[in-house]
Amino acid sequence: MADFPFDVVGFDLDGTLLDTAYDLGHALNHALSLAGRPTIPLEDVRSLIGGGTGQMLRGGLMRTGGIDEAELPGLTEELVSFYANNIARHTALYPGGETMLSDLESRGVKIAVATNKREALARRLFDELGLTPRLATIIGGDTLGLDRAKPKPDMLFEMVRRTGASRAAFVGDTTYDVGAAKAAGLPVVAVSFGFCDLPPRELGADAVIDHFDELIPTLEHLATA
Ligand SMILES: O=C(O)COP(=O)(O)O
């Protein structure tokens, strides 16, 4: 259908397209154990996801006694390597994700990803889930340099450039996503089922959806509003 208002829809990864909380939490707790810290419950891990692996580890260490800057680089690598080897044990698309992606594809819309996760981890995860061939581009938090990660707009400008989008929208779950999209001048939809670092309706998105079934009608509505 050529009349869909957007030719590219970009997605955040963690807490938006994929529920990664269990596998990320498992990796964080592995790193905390190596540091002699207590583990933290999965429910508490969710609020630490969105700023990238380094931020999640810092948050976990803060909650369990504080950060020792000297041990941070080594622990980060331990976390990343454990996560890479256990990346898709319990990770899956959120409900309705498969249908929503097919519906966008059938309208000729390109699907892109801009995540603060390291690009190599994102690629590995999408490869394991068989989703990589469906993605026009994958931009990670380190792709342009960590200083240009969301909430800076750079990753979304790069997404538009790489996909040749004439009209793009973005979908995310945190202030990092909404901040980046707004700074890049893109309409943004927040998902209330993600890791949301603020109550979803306070994220400042142009619309909030509670299920992926709502995404296509919401984007159509946004384009005419
Ligand atoms: O790994 C993270 O903490 C963030 O990743 P996201 O940008 O896909 O939410």
Ligand SMILES: [Mg+2]
């Ligand atoms: Mg996210």
